[in-house]
Amino acid sequence: xxxxxxxxxxxxxxxxxxxxxxxxxxxxxxxxxxxxxxxxxxxxxxxxxxxxxxxxxxxxxxxxxxxxxxxxxxxxxxxxxxxxxxxxxxxxxxxxxxxxxxxxxxxxxxxxxxxxxxxxxxxxxxxxxxxxxxxxxxxxxxxxxxxxxxxxxxxxxxxxxxxxxxxxxxxxxxxxxxxxxxxxxxxxxxxxxxxxxxxxxx
Numbered sequence: 752x753x754x755x756x757x758x759x760x761x762x763x764x765x766x767x768x769x770x771x772x773x774x775x776x777x778x779x780x781x782x783x784x785x786x787x788x789x790x791x792x793x794x795x796x797x798x799x800x801x802x803x804x805x806x807x808x809x810x811x812x813x814x815x816x817x818x819x820x821x822x823x824x825x826x827x828x829x830x831x832x833x834x835x836x837x838x839x840x841x842x843x844x845x846x847x848x849x850x851x852x853x854x855x856x857x858x859x860x861x862x863x864x865x866x867x868x869x870x871x872x873x874x875x876x877x878x879x880x881x882x883x884x885x886x887x888x889x890x891x892x893x894x895x896x897x898x899x900x901x902x903x904x905x906x907x908x909x910x911x912x913x914x915x916x917x918x919x920x921x922x923x924x925x926x927x928x929x930x931x932x933x934x935x936x937x938x939x940x941x942x943x944x945x946x947x948x949x950x951x952x953x
Contacts, residue, residue: 752786752817752819753817753820753849754789754815754816754817754843754848754849755814755815755817755818755841756813756815756841756842757826757839758813758814758840759811759830759840760809760810760811760836760837760838760839761774761809761810761835761836761837763796763809764806765835769835770835774791774793774812776829777826778791778814781814781816781818781822781826784821784822784825785818785819785822786816786822787817787818788814789815789816789852790856790859791812791814792812792815792859793810793811793812794810796809796810797809797810797811806837809837809838815856823841827839
């Protein structure tokens with residue numbers, strides 16, 4: 752068995768599910784052919800050196816594996832039949848290069864594991880800090896509400912005298928009007944006496 756490296760570029764207009772399915776289909780050919788996958792590295796979307804099928808960029812994926820010569824042949828055949836892959840390249844590594852590539856693959860895998868662990872720890876710390884801040888804000892709001900003086904309640908007995916006072920204040924306004932009406936209806940004493948007295952002839 753020898754160590755091979757296959758690099759291929761998938762079309763940038765594929766969905767994440769389509770790209771993943773394409774890569775998984777090709778990766779399955781290696782163990783099916785009796786080989787061993789050392790690393791399956793998604794290198795991400797990159798700018799192409801020149802346009803391919805009118806695409807300016809593509810998604811790079813790298814396989815590093817040990818196998819017989821039949822596996823890379825089958826892999827390249829499947830790649831040529833796929834319209835989702837823009838370009839590919841397979842090389843057989845010399846023994847020294849193969850050892851160095853495997854060691855680098857192990858270090859890269861360890862770096863990825865550490866990076867994922869650091870990101871998870873940062874996310875957990877941020878979540879814990881947000882929870883502490885929310886608890887402190889709730890405690891501060893509760894303390895402020897407890898320190899605020901209660902507003903006095905206005906009872907019905909307190910409102911009743913006010914209504915009576917308003918009624919008393921409006922009463923005098925009606926008295927003069929009623930008195931004027933009574934005075935207008937009753938004739939004066941002088942007018943009555945003048946009408947009833949008989950006239951005396953001289």
